[in-house]
Amino acid sequence: MTGREKKLLLPYWKSEIVYEEPVLLVRSRDGGFAPKKMMYPVREVLAVRRADGGRARFSAPGDYFVRGGELCFPQDTALPHLDYGEMYLDEPNGLRVASIKERGKFLRTENGVFFNGYAVLFTYRTEKKFLMPPPEKQSAAVAVRERLRNRENLNFVFYGDSITTGVNASGYFNIRPHTPVFSQLAVRALRERFGYIGQTDIAHVNTAEGGWTSIQGLERLQERVLDKKPDVLFLGFGMNDGGGKPNPSFGAAFGERMEEMVGKVHAAFPDCLIVLASPMMPNADALNYDENYPVLSNQPQCAAALEKIALSHENTAFIDVSRYSARIAERKEFHDMGDTMVHPNDFIARLYAQMFLNLFIDDKEAI
Secondary structure (H helix, E strand, O other): OOHHHHHHOOOOOOOOEEEEEEEOEEOOOOOOOOOEOOOOOOOEEEEEEEOOOOOOOOOOOOOOEEEOOEEEOOOOOOOOEEOHHHHEEOOOOOOOEEEOOOOOOEEOOOOHHHHHOOOEEEEEEOOHHHOOOOOOOOHHHHHHHHHHHOOOOEEEEEEEOHHHHOOOOHHHHOOOOOOOOHHHHHHHHHHHHHOOOOOOOEEEEEOOOOOOOHHHHHHOHHHHOHHHOOOEEEEEOOOOOOOOOOOOOHHHHHHHHHHHHHHHHHHHOOOOEEEEEOOOOOOOOEEEOOOOEEOOOOHHHHHHHHHHHHHHOOOEEEEOHHHHHHHHHOOOOHHHOEOOOOOEOHHHHHHHHHHHHOOOOOOOOOO
């Protein structure tokens, strides 16, 4: 691993320095810039750079300044930005996704390459009192932790939807800053931490497929998972399952499918550690225009369903990405964390990796 990758994996609930938190500046209707809340209140900015590697240099107070823990931006800042009309459109530029808060406007829909070109990465210092509580340790991962300490051969399989494939990480598109997709980043960290140097290895394969729900996940389980003979299986479904019109009974049906998936894997490989990940929360400002329902719909029901499965099955762990991403979204706009709908950028992809690694690496251990 590079030194930069190690810094990116410092858990958000642990480090008082936040590395490379992205900001996508968009002008308001009046032409100015609203102050930006970061994941935590900013005490001191340590570094600022473009995500796409552009060589422009930025400085305070001409381009940004800190006030009341928030980032503020002069109207003539040299930081890259979008004008109001470039983000909030009169007509859709692709998918028909309307803005809820900006009535009568459509959200610009692009992949991560476009938004990465306007993102600015801030490294800053906060104070310990603001940090989120750490995730709970889970006994289900104890056996795998021991095998890692013994540097045994292990086979990791990552299975899910487009988020698990790595969309919209910069490494997925092979663009700067080249942050690996979270499955690669996590496996690299485990190899480094536990001293895998060649005689044994942590093999991994990512069989996720964009657009899939747990329905397709069940149908293709044999070829995508069971044939790979996993020792550790990451399951990342729920974002696409949870789309559509709000349905109070969604969680039960989703849980049944996921539990069937867990049962089939454990029937073939009883000792396989299955890690169930709830999805990040999608953009609360996005509205499916044609169907008139919010993109953020039934996804919050996934966490309770998955946690219930983990508590009732051996060798099954649960990481609640929904909870942590929702906490971050209380302060940050979604386009600072992803595209304008459902896909995370490097910042939230790192959260997936950090929470996955937390199962295997003790709090007092360094990556």
